[in-house]
Amino acid sequence: MDLSGRTALVTGASSGIGLATARALARRHVSVLATGLDSPELAALQGSAGVRVLAADLGRDEEIERLLAWAGPVDLLVNNAGFGWYGPLSGMDPGRTGDLLRINLAVPLRLTAALMPGMIERGRGHIVNVASIAGHIGVPHEAVYSASKSGLITFSNSARAELAGTGVGLTLVVPAAVDTPFFAREGRPYDRRMPRLVSPDRVAERLVAAVERGTPEVFVPRWIAFPVRFHGGLPRLFERLARRSW
Numbered sequence: 001m002d003l004s005g006r007t008a009l010v011t012g013a014s015s016g017i018g019l020a021t022a023r024a025l026a027r028r029h030v031s032v033l034a035t036g037l038d039s040p041e042l043a044a045l046q047g048s049a050g051v052r053v054l055a056a057d058l059g060r061d062e063e064i065e066r067l068l069a070w071a072g073p074v075d076l077l078v079n080n081a082g083f084g085w086y087g088p089l090s091g092m093d094p095g096r097t098g099d100l101l102r103i104n105l106a107v108p109l110r111l112t113a114a115l116m117p118g119m120i121e122r123g124r125g126h127i128v129n130v131a132s133i134a135g136h137i138g139v140p141h142e143a144v145y146s147a148s149k150s151g152l153i154t155f156s157n158s159a160r161a162e163l164a165g166t167g168v169g170l171t172l173v174v175p176a177a178v179d180t181p182f183f184a185r186e187g188r189p190y191d192r193r194m195p196r197l198v199s200p201d202r203v204a205e206r207l208v209a210a211v212e213r214g215t216p217e218v219f220v221p222r223w224i225a226f227p228v229r230f231h232g233g234l235p236r237l238f239e240r241l242a243r244r245s246w
Helices: 016-027 040-045 061-071 094-122 143-163 182-186 200-213 222-233 235-242
Strands: 007-010 031-036 051-055 076-079 125-130 168-175 217-220
Touching: 007 016, 016 031, 016 040, 016 076, 016 200, 031 040, 031 061, 040 051, 051 061, 061 094, 076 094, 094 125, 094 143, 094 168, 125 143, 125 200, 143 168, 168 200, 200 217, 217 222
Parallel strands: 007 031, 007 076, 031 051, 076 125, 125 168, 168 217
Antiparallel strands: none
């Protein structure tokens, strides 16, 4: 997809991967519509060439409708908004469970369903869903987060098959650990030995390159594709080895 002159909607643009992606797209002369929770970082994006921002809480139905009305038709949708929670499953508040599943899974599904028909009608467009390695292999004490990303992965694979032959592409981005405020918000510092933290700029550049090339799935860093395949083939052995890193 030639991105120059296109319009992109990026969710979760207040920080981390979303913020880095909005900037990376703007550098490629994309008209960027950036949305996220109200923050100084989101407000600062407004001053970037070709970027418009809308602070919105996607946990509320009326805010999603407001976002869609504001954005109008887009050529690229980047579903990046999401958050995590760390702790024993039995200790997670049911309300928090519902909020996490809504933002991480239901909102991307809803935005895709709303914007995909216009892309198909125009015969062009691209959708990016930002998942996590946790959705492929599961992570202890992140059961609900892992489930939300697993659902997003399966949705992406199904939607991509549905889009075949329409001129609309779909890329699944699977990062490992990214150096963002995610872990602090989750309630713990990142202290695992592996995988090492990567920068959000690195993820954003891989994401944008995947859109330009029409790549269906991207792992960041690339080597995490190996444990994903290993887990799929030998799950019991993988889990025994993974405990040494977790």
